[in-house]
Amino acid sequence: MDHETYDMVAARTFTVPLTGLNDYGSGPRTFATRTRGGAVFVRTEINRENFGERMTGRELCTLVPADHGLVIDGALVDAAVVTIWRERATVDIATDRAAAAARYGTVPDRYVPVPPASTDLASLLYSLAKEGVEFAGVVRFLGDEHRVSGDLPPELVDAAVAERARLIAPAVGAPLSIHLSPGNGTGDSSTNFDHEPAWDPAPAPEQWVEELERHPRTDPFIPDWWLLRLRQAGAL
């Protein structure tokens, strides 16, 4: 891999395996590595590990320890190249953050309070799980649309859509997906504000610009992958 591949790597999303974590994800957070000829390389694909951390390629470049290379798609990238990538990634992220802050704002004077927590989704999840209903899936949101992936009862989808509508706040944004499952038997939901949902096909970058206009986020609440989409759409 050479310098020209930086642009491709920087724009990708990796799930980088972590080691040293217990069942709850606590403990030291260490990148999984492999060694070749005495050199250490950070791996970018989950193998036997349970935990991974999602990040863009350029975020990864800024986090790789000094003197470490990278393993990307089985190919080794030398530490010397990663050092150059790190410098580029640091500058690129700072540039995009500054542009996002100028265009979408940063810390507001005051946040608008959101309505009190709803128990509708949690109650429905609990009752379905207790009844032994088998379900597991994700509801993904973009703009005012949603799409279900997996097997979810219609009433649960409706409850998730209502919950998402409640969880919209100016400056902070709206959930991008809600993951629902019986969990350990009492119902489990995970609300995702930060990770790029796995839409298939992927939305056009312009749709992420529209989503940001519809549900505004200030710069600190815009994750890096979204900055990349904004740049692709010419909105930075």
Add this chain to the structure above:
Amino acid sequence: MSSPSYELGSIGKKLRKMTLEQFRETCDPAEIIALRGQTTSDDCYAGHNVVLRALGNPSPRDRVGIVTDLLDHGWEVGRMDLFMLLENKKRDVPVELPLVERLLAGGSDPNYLERRGSRPVMLLLRGWVSDEEAAPILDAILRDGRFEPHQRATDGQSVWRRLHQSRLNRAQSIDAIRAYCQRTGRPIPRLGDMPERSFDV
């Protein structure tokens, strides 16, 4: 004759329920300090630590008054004191703020990890008080400078990550802690840096 440890344990149990007036009528802080001098217990063991017990008093006014009296008479601030104060669900920020500042100045640990897994700022911002209401106490902790927002509870979440999960109601506190990280040179984590297992997005 009972041992000093037993005496302190007995007093501590009463302090959890006493009013400040009852404490001043029935207890002599100097005697309590003297009993403490005769024990060698861990400052984080509530069985012998009457201040930890008093900090669990459900009335903000009474717990602040009793603990302040004891500190005025020479009781030493312990590492766990701030945690115990913030563990109370009933909060009166104007009444408690001076004690928070005193505990921090005395060396109480703003990052203390209690055996059930939480840390003081997690308790402060766990949903019982609004961001605006809690802001003076959070500001006092941030002014102290020892707070580490990236230290994790036993469930793997850092204070920072837990705040981000409830960002809709904690954005003001998130901003304050982010500014603290920038001011003190602490790293600002990426959005979504929580390790996830099988979380389908």
